[in-house]
Amino acid sequence: MTGNAPSTCVWILLLFLHIRLLNGQSPPGKPQISKCRSTEKETFSCWWNPGPDGGLPTNYTLTYNKEGNPFTYECPDYNTSGPNSCYFDKKHTSIWTMYIITVNATNQMGSNASDPYYVDVTYIVEPDPPINLILEVKYPEDQKPYLWIKWFPPTQVDVKSGWLTLQYEIRLKPEKANEWEVHFAGQKTQFKILSLYPGKKYLVQVRCKPDHGFWSEWGPEGSIQIPDDSTSTDTTVWIFVAVLSVVVCLIMVWAVAMKGYSMLTCVFPPVPGPKIKGLDIHLLERGKSEELLSSLGCQDFPSDCEDLLVELLEVVDSENQQPVQVHLKKHPDQGLKPTPLDPDSDSGQGSCDSPSLLSNNHEGSQESPSTFHTPGGIEEPENPEGNGAHTWDSQSTSVEGRVPYFCADGPKSSTWPSPQPRNQHNPRSSYHNIADVCKLDPGTAGSSATVLDKTDKCSLTSLETTEPGGEEKAAQQRWVESFHSKTDPDTPWLLPQEDTSVISAKPLDYVEIHKVSKDGALSLFPKQEENGNQTEKAGGLKTRMEYSKVARVMESSILVLVQDPPAPDLALFEEPAEEAPPSLPHNQEEKDLAAFAMTPSNCRLAGLDYLDPACLKHSFQ
């Protein structure tokens, strides 16, 4: 029985506890002080978290000790700061002093104390947010409008005495934005915001921090509507600018449309292509040589023809195939327009070589076409005397029996002596002339192209006709105008005779064209070499003949001249003879002439077609 008593007690105790536990009652759990804060560094509050109360009403008490003070004090105010809090007023607050705070939870079952909490008020200052936020949009003169923000420190913080020094921070954002724009304002209680979006509603908040404490919470939101930026003056200015620019654009478009091309040429002047003055391509294409040449201005022959060159004309002897060199002078006034001849290749240079046969095409070029491109180029040796006067032999005699094949190569219609150097004129015209010259029948004017054919006809027929020598002479004196003159006016005519056998009895007279007068008259010099010179020396007996009458124009480019007094041609021939210098005996002259007639063959230089005047001179001597 005694053994059962202790166990019974235990059992009862356990039963009692079990019953208690089944009811859910226990001592309170351990409370825990969560935080302590001071808003102005003059008072502070502490809050705790109560533990489980154990199912019984639990009483919490807060006790504290101060540094250097052995006494324990209880919380003076449990209510001001809310439940589970303790508020220390100014009397109970000491700065720069350590507080050791403990919370006790007590209930019927027991009590429980929290861990001590060490706190110094100096370091737990966290003020309330600033108050009385004022937002205002200000419009100063000559400046952009800005947002002016004004606020006041929290009521309890003593800033004036300097007990606390507050610093402020502002944040703002447009109403619908996500990010805040934060600005630090320092110790000022107002702030200006300059960069604003007009027409938007802004939200503004302010907070503060003591010099050695924590930031406060953000204050209540203030909102303000920013008015629209566009002022009437700005809009007006932009409208004006837009209208002006449109007007300017229209004017420019109109100007371009009206004078587009001229403006274009003004800005981008056309680059001139190569062009020869006076040369019309179209005329060239059409083959109208006269117009072409006239357009080139070939009519402007220089009046003073002394500067004109005498061209060498190559006359080909039909039998001997020897070209006869004839110097031609340019006749300025007749305006001969040689027909454009085909610039085909020449058969042989010897026969067809008469580069002095100029065409009007090249009048403009101041070349020296008068130089005959003969195999010898023998103009200079031709007159070593300079002014050697050659009697112009009657071509009739020279060509008699000879067909002046200007191009004896063959029936080339275009076998004009062409392969001259480019700078030389087209000699065809001269050939043309010569060809026509041989025609005693002026009616047989043929095309230049077919001159060769006609020469065949004309030469023999013409020669055989017993026309007066003067006519022949006249015919022979035809020459082609539009020669480019070489600056050697003294280059005489020369008509070397190759075959004396054919030569008629009449001696050949070389006539030098002294000059061409203004009205187109040609003054000729009977070329009698020394005789001529001596004649001049003797007394200046003028042996000048003036042929000023134009018999006819042939082929539109050849003039047939006759002596002014229409004396028989025979007289012409005889005149030089008659007008031989009286110093010379007549028989001498005849003898000379005869000698002259005979000498050409001897004097003919080998390979050369020119009659060497020296040779003639010699013959005369």
Place this chain on the structure above:
Amino acid sequence: MDNKGLSLTGGPFLLVLVLVSSLLLCKNVASMPPCPSGAVNCEVALGDLFDHAVILSHYIHNLSSEMFSEFNKQYAQDRWFFTRAINGCHTSSIPTPEDKEQAQNMHHEDLLNLVLRVLSSWNEPLYHLVTEVRAIQEAPGIQEAPGTQETFAMQEAFSTQETLSTQEALRTQETPNGILSRAIEIEDRNKQLLEGMEKIINRVQHGVRRIEAPSPWLGLPFLQEADKDTRLFALYELIHCLRRDSHKIDNYLKLLKCRIIYDSNC
């Protein structure tokens, strides 16, 4: 004979004494700036002096707070030093106002002198603080506590905000990092603040000055203890007291500035 000897030796001695005392007095007088009361120039200059003093005191407190935080992180995490730092600081003997009313009731001259006294009390401890921190950082074997265990909110009072304030106050300076660099900086700035306070006091008190003895610091033996833990705790206490006193000085100076310069209307 003795009298003669005495008189012979005593004469020059007295002369030297007179000279030294006169020099001291002259120095005192000479250091007094001529600033009659009511002169505008003087007041403006005083405002500048106060501004500079406040900037210095603010900066010193920020450095102290940061140094305390650093020290806690490195050496005192698990040691619960804060529970033992109840002994008080060596400057506790100097009666200082403990709240705003006490501070406002104190005369500004007294408050100025108090500030000066506290500042001068810290000359020697700061010197030893630098020496000791340098020794501790160079000494091996002292493990730095890893992590940042937060135990008390008050020990987290030095936030980055304080650092920013320091930087704002002294823009031309780079905030020193580490305990040692901060200690050195505090020592320098404290000397400057002392000089500034001397000027302010001379300006305010017009030469009438009470020279009060600074509070002695008796913690040197603890700093030089062989026991590592004792040394660390002594260091902890020193840094803790420095933080508090620098805050006091800063607060008092701001009060004085608002009171004297702005007539309590800051």
